[in-house]
Amino acid sequence: MTDKKIPRVALPADVRLDTLAVREGLPPSVWGENSEALFLTSSFRQPDAATAAARFANEEEGYIYSRFTNPTVTMFERRLAALEGMQSCIATSSGMSAILLMAFGLLKSGDHVICSRSVFGTTIVLFGREFAKFGVETTFVSQTDVDEWRRAVRPNTRLLFAESPTNPLTEVCDIRALAAIAKQAGAWLAVDNCFCSPALQRPAEFGADLIIHSGTKYLDGQGRVIAGAICASEALVNEKFVPVMRSAGMSLSPFNAWVVLKGLETLSIRMEAQSARALKLAHWLEAQPQVERVYYPGLKSHPQHELAMAQQTSCGGAVLSFIVKGQAGGGAAQARKNAFHVIDSTQVCSITANLGDTKTTITHPASTSHGRLTEEQRLAAGITQGMIRVAVGLDDVEDLKADLQRGLDTL
Numbered sequence: 513m514t515d516k517k518i519p520r521v522a523l524p525a526d527v528r529l530d531t532l533a534v535r536e537g538l539p540p541s542v543w544g545e546n547s548e549a550l551f552l553t554s555s556f557r558q559p560d561a562a563t564a565a566a567r568f569a570n571e572e573e574g575y576i577y578s579r580f581t582n583p584t585v586t587m588f589e590r591r592l593a594a595l596e597g598m599q600s601c602i603a604t605s606s607g608m609s610a611i612l613l614m615a616f617g618l619l620k621s622g623d624h625v626i627c628s629r630s631v632f633g634t635t636i637v638l639f640g641r642e643f644a645k646f647g648v649e650t651t652f653v654s655q656t657d658v659d660e661w662r663r664a665v666r667p668n669t670r671l672l673f674a675e676s677p678t679n680p681l682t683e684v685c686d687i688r689a690l691a692a693i694a695k696q697a698g699a700w701l702a703v704d705n706c707f708c709s710p711a712l713q714r715p716a717e718f719g720a721d722l723i724i725h726s727g728t729k730y731l732d733g734q735g736r737v738i739a740g741a742i743c744a745s746e747a748l749v750n751e752k753f754v755p756v757m758r759s760a761g762m763s764l765s766p767f768n769a770w771v772v773l774k775g776l777e778t779l780s781i782r783m784e785a786q787s788a789r790a791l792k793l794a795h796w797l798e799a800q801p802q803v804e805r806v807y808y809p810g811l812k813s814h815p816q817h818e819l820a821m822a823q824q825t826s827c828g829g830a831v832l833s834f835i836v837k838g839q840a841g842g843g844a845a846q847a848r849k850n851a852f853h854v855i856d857s858t859q860v861c862s863i864t865a866n867l868g869d870t871k872t873t874i875t876h877p878a879s880t881s882h883g884r885l886t887e888e889q890r891l892a893a894g895i896t897q898g899m900i901r902v903a904v905g906l907d908d909v910e911d912l913k914a915d916l917q918r919g920l921d922t923l
């Protein structure tokens with residue numbers, strides 16, 4: 513690149529995160545708009561043929577074609593990178609395509625990956641089935657047993673992949689310990705930060721090299737669009753990911769970028785309010801006789817409570833799961849029937865697999881998000897038929913208690 517760069521927003525160098533969340537991006541256009549513009553255009557006019565040539569040759573920064581350059585997308589990327597405390601970011605069409613782009617950019621046939629076996633079900637399928645077709649082998653290990661990660665390292669290990677807390681068990685991994693293992697192995701550590709968002713957790717502060725986002729969740733925050741992103745160093749983004757994006761085109765549309773960009777402006781207050789409601793609901797669920805167990809990092813009973821409080825700015829997040837008591841001897845079929853009964857008795861919660869919405873969502877992970885796993889993979893991930901996941905939104909928590917009480921009382 514030459515010194516012809518896309519300009520930056522003029523802000524004091526020491527502004528804090530809440531200010532960056534509403535102001536980082538690009539300077540306004542010639543019209544001086546205060547709310548960021550949506551550049552809904554496939555391509556950009558070039559002032560002359562020589563400039564077009566310089567831009568296509570990467571000798572000058574400038575907007576060319578929205579598969580790989582669009583100002584609204586840049587604004588989202590810069591803002592998210594700033595919130596994560598990373599140098600750079602590249603936006604993608606979905607959270608899954610962020611993982612796909614990461615793999616295309618970093619891995620080749622013969623490489624080895626270590627991945628937590630508790631990550632989002634589709635991520636397990638992507639690593640275990642799809643990447644395997646291209647000669648990338650993945651070893652799945654315990655989310656919380658650091659020694660198992662260490663033992664899984666091979667000379668060809670290139671990537672460690674974790675998610676914290678996990679979906680739906682809310683298991684928390686020790687990011688700092690995994691970063692140390694990755695560093696020693698000469699590998700990268702990628703952390704899917706979807707559940708916490710940078711408002712609650714900034715994995716780069718603990719040594720993660722790459723942060724994966726499903727922008728579909730808290731970054732949008734209102735369940736409107738599918739989006740994704742990778743945050744990383746400028747070198748990784750420019751050298752490994754931008755060329756793949758340009759050829760493979762898993763790009764974020766400008767409209768979806770605009771939605772998540774504006775979502776970032778309210779991220780921290782939403783996360784705070786939704787987490788406070790989740791904590792109240794988790795305490796209440798723990799006291800219900802029909803509930804066998806509650807999984808929520810903000811509860812003292814959570815096995816990694818201390819670690820979660822240290823990594824997640826003293827906050828449990830807004831997702832919790834619980835197991836409805838089965839009937840003695842009823843087995844998995846009865847547990848599933850009970851879970852379905854509680855879900856079907858709700859009148860406020862939305863029965864949908866998405867999370868991160870202002871509307872509280874409820875789902876049965878074993879038959880939805882993790883339905884494509886084998887029973888063996890599901891049980892290895894700790895997902896049983898009696899489990900229900902609630903992603904707490906901005907509904908009144910008393911209404912949520914009443915909603916769940918209806919089903920629990922009639923089991």
Ligand SMILES: Cc1ncc(COP(=O)(O)O)c(C=O)c1O
Binds near residue numbers: 607704729739
């Ligand atoms: C933790 C986690 N990572 C990634 C994804 C995939 O994101 P997307 O649906 O935007 O592709 C999800 C989706 O539920 C998720 O929960």
